[in-house]
Amino acid sequence: MKILLLGGNGQVGWELARTLLPLGEVVGLNREQADLTDLEKLRQIVQTIRPDVIVNAAAYTAVDKAETERNLAFLINAQAVEILAQEAKKLNALLIHYSTDYVFDGTKNAPYFENDATNPLNVYGESKLAGELAIQASGADYLICRTTWVFASRGQNFVKSILRLAAEREELNIVADQIGAPTWARLIAESTAHIVRQAQHERGAKTFVSGIFNLTSAGETSWHGFAEKIVKLVQLTCAIKPIPTSEYPTPAKRPANSRLSTERLTQRFGLTMPTWEDTLKLCLEELK
Numbered sequence: 001m002k003i004l005l006l007g008g009n010g011q012v013g014w015e016l017a018r019t020l021l022p023l024g025e026v027v028g029l030n031r032e033q034a035d036l037t038d039l040e041k042l043r044q045i046v047q048t049i050r051p052d053v054i055v056n057a058a059a060y061t062a063v064d065k066a067e068t069e070r071n072l073a074f075l076i077n078a079q080a081v082e083i084l085a086q087e088a089k090k091l092n093a094l095l096i097h098y099s100t101d102y103v104f105d106g107t108k109n110a111p112y113f114e115n116d117a118t119n120p121l122n123v124y125g126e127s128k129l130a131g132e133l134a135i136q137a138s139g140a141d142y143l144i145c146r147t148t149w150v151f152a153s154r155g156q157n158f159v160k161s162i163l164r165l166a167a168e169r170e171e172l173n174i175v176a177d178q179i180g181a182p183t184w185a186r187l188i189a190e191s192t193a194h195i196v197r198q199a200q201h202e203r204g205a206k207t208f209v210s211g212i213f214n215l216t217s218a219g220e221t222s223w224h225g226f227a228e229k230i231v232k233l234v235q236l237t238c239a240i241k242p243i244p245t246s247e248y249p250t251p252a253k254r255p256a257n258s259r260l261s262t263e264r265l266t267q268r269f270g271l272t273m274p275t276w277e278d279t280l281k282l283c284l285e286e287l288k
């Protein structure tokens with residue numbers, strides 16, 4: 001099996017470059033080697049490599065900046081994704097793509113299911129939804145994994161920001177009225193490897209059905225609860241004070257409820273998601 005991995009330097013991409021290895025030949029490309037803003041070059045890259053599976057971990061992920069960089073966000077998260085889907089269709093390759101809870105407006109009073117109505121609150125969410133729709137319209141075999149609140153020992157993320165700030169300050173104000181499931185990039189990457197393996201078996205047996213799957217840790221917390229847990233686990237003394245979203249205005253609006261049900265993932269792929277606390281401990285051990 002030949003796997004083309006895009007976004008190999010991102011939080012999830014870096015982990016995928018390791019977890020996909022036992023599945024076959026992995027051609028991992030970073031932004032310098034495959035820039036998603038160059039659509040024709042991207043098309044050529046896929047046509048030259050001729051993968052059996054494309055795993056796209058590259059994305060425009062600057063949620064606040066996207067409010068003023070709409071065209072760039074759509075170019076990377078929608079137009080480039082459409083090219084990947086078109087080329088996957090031509091090659092009969094499987095396309096694995098990642099999306100986000102930000103396709104929802106967060107007003108549901110329970111975890112979101114995959115087929116709940118979308119209604120993004122910000123440009124990033126709109127661009128990710130446009131990417132999902134382009135894949136669905138392409139006719140390619142695809143699996144879209146929606147995830148939330150990604151953290152990792154590499155890259156820029158909430159865990160690393162809190163570790164840095166909590167070491168410098170005595171008190172931090174953290175939003176307590178947005179809830180979700182912090183999800184370790186390695187969990188996403190290891191789950192993806194299982195998913196790809198099963199999907200390729202299903203495709204061989206002609207039983208494969210494309211679809212969207214929520215892929216997050218089990219459990220839920222607020223950003224405040226997440227920060228408190230990080231500080232407690234590394235035994236810092238910084239006080240974590242809860243504040244409402246209204247006291248922390250950002251250019252992009254964010255959903256209050258980011259919880260996604262992983263029932264469909266468990267039913268189809270037999271994967272049982274660990275809690276966010278358990279994976280946070282493992283990530284912090286690695287960061288030590």
Ligand SMILES: NC(=O)c1ccc[n+]([C@@H]2O[C@H](COP(=O)([O-])OP(=O)(O)OC[C@H]3O[C@@H](n4cnc5c(N)ncnc54)[C@H](OP(=O)(O)O)[C@@H]3O)[C@@H](O)[C@H]2O)c1
Pocket residue numbers: 007008009010011012013030031032034035036037056057058059060061076097098099100101128146147148149150151155156
């Ligand atoms: N982070 C989250 O909290 C979160 C939540 C929900 C869903 N997701 C989704 O999960 C997936 C993985 O996210 P992540 O957290 O791993 O993101 P990340 O750490 O920001 O990584 C994104 C990667 O995309 C690359 N990239 C950006 N623009 C590119 C371009 N023009 N051409 C090629 N590569 C480009 C970046 O390259 P450089 O390294 O060169 O910058 C980076 O390696 C994405 O689809 C994202 O939308 C993330």
